[in-house]
Amino acid sequence: MIAATALADLPPASVPPADEASALVSLRGVSKRYGDLLANDSIDLTLAPGEIHALLGENGAGKSTLVKILYGVIEPTAGEILWEGRPVTIASPVAARALGIGMVFQHFSLFEEMTVAENVAVALPERSFETVREELAEVSRGYGLALEPDRSVWTLSAGERQRIEIVRCLLQKPRLIVLDEPTSVLTPQESERLFETLTRLSAEGTAILYISHKLEEVRRLCRSATILRGGKVVATLDPRAKSAREIAAMMVGSEVGAVRAHLSKGLSDEVLRVESLSLPPEALHGKHLRDVALSVRAGEVVGIAGVAGNGQSELFAALSGERLSPNAGDVVIAGTGAGRLGIDARRRIGAAFVPEERLGHAAAPGHGLSDNTVLSHHATSGLVRAGFVAFSEAAKIARSVVGHFDVRTPSDDPAARKLSGGNLQKFVVGREILRGPKLLVVDQPTWGVDAGAARLIRQALVDLAAKGAAVLVISQDLDELFEIADRMAVISEGALSPLRPAAEWTREAIGLEMIGAHAEADAVLAREPA
Amino acid sequence: MRLELLPRPDPSPVARALAPLAALVVAFLVAGLVVALMGRSPVSAFEVYVLQPLTDPWSLRAMLVKATPLILIAIGLSYCFRAGLWNIGAEGQFIMGGVAGAALALATHGSDPGPWLLPAMMIAGILGGAAWGAIPAFLKVRFGVSEILTSLFLVYIAELFLDWLARGPWRDPAGFNFPQSVVFESAARLPEIPGLDRVHVGVILAVIAVLVTAIVLGRTLFGYRLKLTGDAPRAARFAGFDAKRTTFIVFLISGGLAGLAGIAEVSGQIGRVIPDISPGYGFTAITVAFLGRLNPFGILAAGLVLALTFIGGENAQILLRLPFDLTVAFQGLVLLFVLGADALVSYRVRLVRRVGAKA
Numbered sequence: 004m005i006a007a008t009a010l011a012d013l014p015p016a017s018v019p020p021a022d023e024a025s026a027l028v029s030l031r032g033v034s035k036r037y038g039d040l041l042a043n044d045s046i047d048l049t050l051a052p053g054e055i056h057a058l059l060g061e062n063g064a065g066k067s068t069l070v071k072i073l074y075g076v077i078e079p080t081a082g083e084i085l086w087e088g089r090p091v092t093i094a095s096p097v098a099a100r101a102l103g104i105g106m107v108f109q110h111f112s113l114f115e116e117m118t119v120a121e122n123v124a125v126a127l128p129e130r131s132f133e134t135v136r137e138e139l140a141e142v143s144r145g146y147g148l149a150l151e152p153d154r155s156v157w158t159l160s161a162g163e164r165q166r167i168e169i170v171r172c173l174l175q176k177p178r179l180i181v182l183d184e185p186t187s188v189l190t191p192q193e194s195e196r197l198f199e200t201l202t203r204l205s206a207e208g209t210a211i212l213y214i215s216h217k218l219e220e221v222r223r224l225c226r227s228a229t230i231l232r233g234g235k236v237v238a239t240l241d242p243r244a245k246s247a248r249e250i251a252a253m254m255v256g257s258e259v260g261a262v263r264a265h266l267s268k269g270l271s272d273e274v275l276r277v278e279s280l281s282l283p284p285e286a287l288h289g290k291h292l293r294d295v296a297l298s299v300r301a302g303e304v305v306g307i308a309g310v311a312g313n314g315q316s317e318l319f320a321a322l323s324g325e326r327l328s329p330n331a332g333d334v335v336i337a338g339t340g341a342g343r344l345g346i347d348a349r350r351r352i353g354a355a356f357v358p359e360e361r362l363g364h365a366a367a368p369g370h371g372l373s374d375n376t377v378l379s380h381h382a383t384s385g386l387v388r389a390g391f392v393a394f395s396e397a398a399k400i401a402r403s404v405v406g407h408f409d410v411r412t413p414s415d416d417p418a419a420r421k422l423s424g425g426n427l428q429k430f431v432v433g434r435e436i437l438r439g440p441k442l443l444v445v446d447q448p449t450w451g452v453d454a455g456a457a458r459l460i461r462q463a464l465v466d467l468a469a470k471g472a473a474v475l476v477i478s479q480d481l482d483e484l485f486e487i488a489d490r491m492a493v494i495s496e497g498a499l500s501p502l503r504p505a506a507e508w509t510r511e512a513i514g515l516e517m518i519g520a521h522a523e524a525d526a527v528l529a530r531e532p533a
Numbered sequence: 534m535r536l537e538l539l540p541r542p543d544p545s546p547v548a549r550a551l552a553p554l555a556a557l558v559v560a561f562l563v564a565g566l567v568v569a570l571m572g573r574s575p576v577s578a579f580e581v582y583v584l585q586p587l588t589d590p591w592s593l594r595a596m597l598v599k600a601t602p603l604i605l606i607a608i609g610l611s612y613c614f615r616a617g618l619w620n621i622g623a624e625g626q627f628i629m630g631g632v633a634g635a636a637l638a639l640a641t642h643g644s645d646p647g648p649w650l651l652p653a654m655m656i657a658g659i660l661g662g663a664a665w666g667a668i669p670a671f672l673k674v675r676f677g678v679s680e681i682l683t684s685l686f687l688v689y690i691a692e693l694f695l696d697w698l699a700r701g702p703w704r705d706p707a708g709f710n711f712p713q714s715v716v717f718e719s720a721a722r723l724p725e726i727p728g729l730d731r732v733h734v735g736v737i738l739a740v741i742a743v744l745v746t747a748i749v750l751g752r753t754l755f756g757y758r759l760k761l762t763g764d765a766p767r768a769a770r771f772a773g774f775d776a777k778r779t780t781f782i783v784f785l786i787s788g789g790l791a792g793l794a795g796i797a798e799v800s801g802q803i804g805r806v807i808p809d810i811s812p813g814y815g816f817t818a819i820t821v822a823f824l825g826r827l828n829p830f831g832i833l834a835a836g837l838v839l840a841l842t843f844i845g846g847e848n849a850q851i852l853l854r855l856p857f858d859l860t861v862a863f864q865g866l867v868l869l870f871v872l873g874a875d876a877l878v879s880y881r882v883r884l885v886r887r888v889g890a891k892a
Contacts, residue, residue: 347773
């Protein structure tokens with residue numbers, strides 16, 4: 004674990020939670036109502052200069068709403084915001100930036116075809132391009148945010164792109180920086196460098212509001228945390244004083260258990276076999292799959308780790324049949340050469356798929372859950388007779404998924420977009436598991452999902468393998484893979500590392516594989532046998 | 534200062550249902566204003582445009598005849614529009630359907646071909662329209678060309694082709710050089726519905742198209758496929774529905790129904806080939822499809838409403854000396870306001886002032 008030691012060397016920069024007088028910003032009784040839904044219910048939150056404050060909560064707890072209020076994107080229904088003790092109205096992001104609030108969003112807003120410096124300069128129209136370029140170099144040196152100003156953005160990794168966003172934010176000399184799930188796209192090593200930067204900023208007096216669901220990193224980085232649940236503050240505490248389990252329980256409102264490991268019943272046949280699969284990219288900046296080989300046997304969970312954008316979507320498309328391979332033998336499912344088969348034909352031979360995007364890919368946002376059941380069941384579940392869809396039977400299956408997988412719905416058969424992220428994810432995973440597949444391929448099963456739903460989904464995947472199915476999980480969440488995978492590989496730039504038993508991997512070796520340093524990874528593994 | 538459209542989290546179903554009516558009302562008010570600016574009384578214009586046709590049996594029957602092509606075409610368009618494909622060229626597909634069917638009528642002219650002729654003409658009409666519709670589908674699937682442009686361009690090609698036929702090879706030698714063909718023999722004319730003077734059986738075809746489409750869109754996997762393709766294209770691919778095939782199928786259906794409307798108009802209403810077989814039915818049908826919310830029964834009602842504007846427009850030309858362009862403008866206003874009303878149902882307009890933080 005490279006991570007923990009590096010941080011310990013840094014000076015303790017954070018100051019204790021602020022009182023009202025010395026506060027940089029305080030929110031008092033801030034509420035936001037959408038129709039019947041109270042997204043924020045009189046929230047109090049105070050940050051002192053230099054404080055790194057975590058904002059924790061499940062999806063739908065109101066974190067995004069609160070941050071958007073702070074950044075002037077939405078207007079609060081009630082309550083007031085004090086900036087250095089003075090009440091302020093933050094009417095727009097422009098106003099927020101003028102006050103000294105900077106924001107680094109989870110999803111980057113960068114122009115792929117433009118250079119780093121150009122991307123920064125467009126956000127600062129009042130300064131000349133040359134000034135921006137110089138300041139950019141200065142700031143990136145000063146904070147250890149290595150960036151080449153003249154590189155095109157599309158050539159950069161997610162970590163480098165995030166650095167652009169951070170630098171862009173820093174050039175505006177913010178007094179408060181809000182970061183939304185910043186490490187979700189980073190390798191462990193990249194996360195570590197981000198923490199160093201944040202610690203340095205904090206030491207200089209910049210307050211940081213850090214939104215995350217990764218409790219371990221919050222416990223390392225932050226001295227204070229506010230936990231939201233159902234739009235309300237349930238606790239303000241020092242995250243180091245509580246265990247991750249206790250904090251998770253506060254976020255969910257009940258105890259979150261660990262996933263029960265399945266007892267491996269001796270592995271049997273290979274259900275998925277991929278051999279020397281190469282596919283050129285379909286999209287302009289897509290990844291080229293290079294000579295991918297992997298196998299998943301009945302009864303095991305195989306995990307594929309990797310930083311976002313390294314060929315995961317391309318691999319998923321090739322496995323699911325959304326994209327066909329050149330040869331039938333490139334993808335073998337349950338003994339059938341399926342490389343030339345479309346997704347429905349692959350479903351008919353026992354495969355099931357859950358893509359990364361819940362809304363728009365796994366489910367049609369405006370369609371009800373029963374219609375969304377037809378989506379992946381029409382080829383296999385006898386729902387269609389002579390071209391006619393038995394919608395009442397689809398509704399029955401949907402209700403059964405809702406019941407078995409604890410999907411909380413606001414009404415009977417709601418539109419998919421009415422469900423929270425976690426509940427919709429439970430639905431789309433459950434929809435496939437209920438078909439009783441021999442092979443399940445899941446891309447990012449718990450991405451942006453609350454802790455309770457994530458646990459339920461992981462348990463369901465492990466249980467499915469225990470019943471004899473082969474499960475392939477593509478995930479950016481290393482903790483998740485270590486929790487449920489029997490064997491793991493790392494994808495980097497469209498190439499896959501060898502599959503090894505999960506117990507043989509170390510985080511350091513995975514981090515090295517993530518940046519394509521195979522020889523170094525092998526060396527690390529040879530040095531420290533698990 | 535700028536306007537922002539913010540999506541409403543829960544668009545009201547009542548507002549959504551009332552939007553087409555509101556759009557019609559606003560269109561009437563604006564048209565009334567235009568009439569007033571032209572120095573005529575909006576009240577008497579309303580009477581001539583709307584009330585008189587609705588109270589006169591002859592006008593009511595004429596309305597059915599005008600509504601037939603509008604409904605047939607709009608029903609076809611609803612397949613395309615549901616799947617998110619913008620077929621703007623129904624006018625061309627209508628013309629090519631008419632041409633294909635008329636070719637059969639003229640080829641057999643004077644040879645007493647028997648009862649198969651009419652059905653064969655209808656099928657030829659469908660094939661002609663479908664073939665014309667297949668061109669933009671092919672260009673989109675093969676080369677990624679926008680179907681909006683190609684389908685529209687093909688309208689002009691079809692119009693000029695028909696014009697050439699009517700003035701050239703198909704001109705009636707005994708027709709005093711008028712640009713028109715011989716009058717079809719009765720075996721090539723769609724018969725009138727018994728008891729409905731001047732109303733041809735094309736009306737029945739339109740009603741059948743409405744009913745079949747209601748079943749196809751509401752109950753079948755194909756209907757589900759179109760809705761999914763239009764609403765969430767990536768999810769449709771995940772469901773195993775090939776987008777290219779969908780594109781071809783809806784353009785064939787849409788073109789086929791427009792072609793059927795074309796030959797029904799030529800055979801049932803006009804009875805010969807002339808350069809202008811359509812007063813813009815193919816374009817007005819776009820308004821019909823949206824005014825009817827892409828719902829088959831909505832399209833039936835909307836087809837009647839727009840047909841009324843054609844009848845009223847003819848009346849107004851005669852009685853008030855108002856130009857036919859006013860009718861076309863009114864139809865455009867209806868489409869504009871229907872789309873506008875839909876936008877207002879789904880989005881809230883916010884006026885944003887550019888200000889800094891107010892301390």
